[in-house]
Amino acid sequence: MRFHASTISRVSHLRNKAPISCQASAKPQSNHKQGCNFGIAFDIDGVILRGRVPIGGSPQALRRLYGDSGELSVPYLFLTNGGGVPETKRAKELSELLEVNIMASQVVQGHSPFRNLLKKFENELIIATGKGDPALVMSEYGFKKVLSLEEFASYFENIDPVSQYKKWTSMPLSNKKAPSVPIYDVSSERVMAAFVVSDPVDWGRDIQVLCDVLRSGGLLGDANNYQPPLYFAADDLEYQAAFPYKRLGMGAFRIALESVFNRTSAKSLEYVTYGKPNPFVFKNAEIILSQLRSSSCQNPYENNGVLGSQPFKTLYMIGDNPSVDVKGAQQAGHPWFSILTRTGVFRGKDNHTEFPADLVVDSVEEAVDYILKRECVESGS
Incomplete structure (x- = not known):
């Protein structure tokens, strides 16, 4: 089955973007209390971390997605092709590195x-x-x-x-x-x-x-x-x-x-x-984000009394690899919106030629700032 990306009007990728204004009917609410009709998927390597070092203002950016009491206010997850450890362990590592409380359900790895x-x-x-x-x-x-x-x-x-010529080992030879x-x-x-x-x-x-x-x-x-x-x-x-x-x-x-x-x-x-850019991965991420909205976020949408059943208006994919992150979001189509950072695989001044993102920014902190302004939301911290 071939998947086609829906047509999305391109947002300017230049650094000097026009300011985003909110409609009068969409008055900003502190701590996201108007409900979450959007969600965010973050790539990790090249966006959030380089090795084990946070980059692009990622800890500050993530803290803006929580309320004053530390509760999750915007549904988000990490959508990475990396792995090698259970999701429970990866969530604990990310929590320690980024100084926010990350649940295992927020970690979607390639495997x-x-x-x-x-x-x-x-x-x-x-x-x-x-x-x-x-x-x-x-x-x-x-x-x-x-x-x-x-x-x-x-x-x-x-x-x-x-094997006898391999001098490197992950454990003492006596134990191997x-x-x-x-x-x-x-x-x-x-x-x-x-x-x-x-x-x-x-x-x-x-x-x-x-x-x-x-x-x-x-x-x-x-x-x-x-x-x-x-x-x-x-x-x-x-x-x-x-x-x-x-x-x-x-x-x-x-x-x-x-x-x-x-x-x-x-x-x-x-x-x-498996892994990005497979459209299945993005569909699965949408399901998980809906579950996070229902179980963790303040004031989730209600539809005939069913929490979290309202479709997302926008889902943001923030990545550094055009052929994986941007291509995947494009193939998944609506409601995905791709944001490309210059902190990893992509380093170009302008947008990527083959897989142009909906928005190009310098860092994940800039991406989150854009999202919150676009959604007319004031962050709690």
């Missing part, structure tokens, strides 16, 4: 949609790879038989022919020993699916082992033409990390794996990718 595959693979053996703790992520979603790719590989001697008895009998139990939960750390090993698993139908050594399903949490080619210049993302790993697999296999690699 969050993997929950929807639980019914299909809940009791099947699966492998998961990526930075952080990919096996823990999948286990917390409810999958009962999960091995990290590192654990899986440790049960096969010499599966990585260059293969289990004497595998958790699961990987020599006879078939891997039913593979998940790339976050950016892989050891590309060489992961490409080799994934090719082994996928070419053998999930059982190493078996002559089976069936390829187990392969899922990627996102498909970003590049993203903004702590380093000043763009870094290769999960999409680059997918390209490398696909190239090797297709040149060494009779069949082409089959896979499913």
